[in-house]
Amino acid sequence: DSGVTQTPKHLITATGQRVTLRCSPRSGDLSVYWYQQSLDQGLQFLIQYYNGEERAKGNILERFSAQQFPDLHSELNLSSLELGDSALYFCASSPRDTSSYEQYFGPGTRLTVT
Amino acid sequence: ILNVEQSPQSLHVQEGDSTNFTCSFPSSNFYALHWYRWETAKSPEALFVMTLNGDEKKKGRISATLNTKEGYSYLYIKGSQPEDSATYLCAFKDTGRRALTFGSGTRLQVQP
Numbered sequence: 001d002s003g004v005t006q007t008p009k010h011l012i013t014a015t016g017q018r019v020t021l022r023c024s025p026r027s028g029d030l031s032v033y034w035y036q037q038s039l040d041q042g043l044q045f046l047i048q049y050y051n052g053e054e055r056a057k058g059n060i061l062e063r064f065s066a067q068q069f070p071d072l073h074s075e076l077n078l079s080s081l082e083l084g085d086s087a088l089y090f091c092a093s094s095p096r097d098t099s100s101y102e103q104y105f106g107p108g109t110r111l112t113v114t
Numbered sequence: 115i116l117n118v119e120q121s122p123q124s125l126h127v128q129e130g131d132s133t134n135f136t137c138s139f140p141s142s143n144f145y146a147l148h149w150y151r152w153e154t155a156k157s158p159e160a161l162f163v164m165t166l167n168g169d170e171k172k173k174g175r176i177s178a179t180l181n182t183k184e185g186y187s188y189l190y191i192k193g194s195q196p197e198d199s200a201t202y203l204c205a206f207k208d209t210g211r212r213a214l215t216f217g218s219g220t221r222l223q224v225q226p
Contacts, residue, residue: 002159042217042218043205045213048213055212056211056212090158099146099148099163102148103148103160108157
C-alpha cells in the first residue's frame with residue numbers, strides 16, 4: 001500500500017459526459033502527478049501540481065482539467081468524454097517538486113466510456 | 115519528443131536465472147532516472163531513483179547501474195523468482211523538462 005488513495009476504482013459513463021477523479025496523496029507529500037495509461041500506450045504524463053499550484057503540463061487535452069486543494073488532495077476533471085478517453089488514470093505523489101524523489105502511485109481509476 | 119527505450123520488450127526466464135534489461139535515454143541534459151516495478155492489477159512501485167553518473171543501487175536481489183554519458187541504465191535481477199514477474203518501467207527526466215517520460219517497459223515472466 002503506497003499511501004496514495006484514488007476514488008472511484010471503476011467508472012463507466014457515456015460519451016459526452018463529465019467525470020471527476022479524486023486523489024489523496026501520501027501524508028506529507030506536496031506534489032501530485034496525474035498519468036493516463038491507454039490500452040496500447042505506456043504511462044502518459046498529464047499534469048503536476050505542487051502545494052496547490054500547477055507546475056507542469058504534459059499531453060493533457062483541453063477537455064481535461066485538474067486542481068489541487070488546500071488539503072493537498074487533487075481532482076482530475078474530464079469533460080465531453082469520448083470513447084478514446086477510456087483508460088486507467090493514475091495519480092502519484094512525491095514529497096517535493098523535483099524528480100530526485102520517487103513517486104508513489106495510487107491504485108488507479110479505470111474509466112470506461114461507452 | 116523524448117525517446118526512452120526499453121529492451122527487450124518481454125522476457126521469459128526460469129526460476130533461479132539471473133537476468134538484466136536496458137533502459138536507453140538521451141545522453142544530454144540528464145537529471146534523473148527512475149525504475150519502477152508494475153505487477154499485473156497493481157500500481158507501479160518505485161525501485162530506484164538515480165541521479166549521478168556511475169550510480170549503482172541495490173535492493174535485495176535487484177540492482178541497477180547508470181551511465182549518463184552514454185545514455186543507458188541496466189536493471190539486474192539475480193536468481194529470479196516467480197514473484198519477480200512484472201513489468202519493469204524506467205522513466206527519465208532531463209534538465210529542460212519538469213516531468214518524467216516513461217519507457218514502455220520490459221515484461222518479465224519467471225517460470226517456476
